[in-house]
Amino acid sequence: MITRKLASITALLLVGVCCALGETAIHQRDTFLKECAPADIKVATSMDDPGVDDTTRVVIFKKVAVDGLPAWLLRCPNIEMLRFLGGSTAFSQETAETISKLKRLRFLLFDSTVTETPKDWSGLAALENLQVLSLTNAGLSFVPDGIGEMKNVRSLYLNMNRLTGLPAGLAKLTGLRELSLSDNQITSLSGVMADLNVEDLDLSGNDLSAVSGKQLPRRLKTLSLSRNKMGQFLAGVDSMKFLEELFLNDNYFDEAPAELLQCQRLKRVHLSRYVRVPKFSGTSKQLEIVKLDP
Secondary structure, three states, X not given: OHHHHHHHHHHHHHOOOOOOOOHHHHHXXXXXXXXXXXXXXXXXXXXXXXXXXXXXXXXXXXOOEEOOOOHHHHHOOOOOEEEEEEEEEEOXXXXXXXXOOOOOOOEEEEEEEEEEXXXXXXXXXXXXXXXXXXXXXXXXXXXXXXXXXXXXXXXEEOOOOOOOOOOHHHHHOOXXXXXXXXXXXXXXXXXXXXXXXXXXXXXXOOOOOOOEHHHOOOOOOEEEOOOOOOOOOOEOHHHOOOOOEEEOOOOOOOEOOHHHHHOOOOOEEEEEOOOEOOOOOOOOOOOEEEEEOX
């Protein structure tokens, strides 16, 4: 009975997250959930107390219109995951201040319609254990510089917003390894991008017409530039010494350059079916080309 209950709770936690989170965050989340007992997880279907206490490690607001967090949340000093699933959430300045008091928080996931976001995020710097922050489909048109104070965040998801660029403060996130900016309105990359220590970067579904390897984080292992407006292949790809997997399908170019073979660690490239690729004759390069329908 306990096993079935845990399985159903775990399934609830996974709803909508698999497509939003990357491999690093999924591994962190799954490792954490294996440590949780059913009694550690509380699901709130209203603003009423679902029976939390000081042993509660996970709180999920399921299909709740959240306009200010309830006082009972602060009776959970050991919360490590806070998730808003469905419904709507006013991520107001007051809400941010309440969340900042949850000192053990490691996962903050907004999978709901976010109706408001705070102008100042610096208070969230108090969350020294926060590793994963997801603000998917939150209606963001800018990212406050205060996000740069959240120095221990390793995975940041800002996909499906209205962002056109990034704040310089993002470079302060020295521990950041995974960044998703997919499905925004980014037309060019600022200098801050090259200063990041990110290893996994998702820029798919934006309005980029040209990208150079020099504009990107130096230690990138996985890069997605699918569904952009690139008229030519990623320039300077041979300078990306750590790149292992590259997604470039659904763009406007029709040919991949020979420099592709110079990427020492590149194992897999995803391209639209019509793109011509260089021949591999005379080279020992083991590179898998995945052709996808446009």
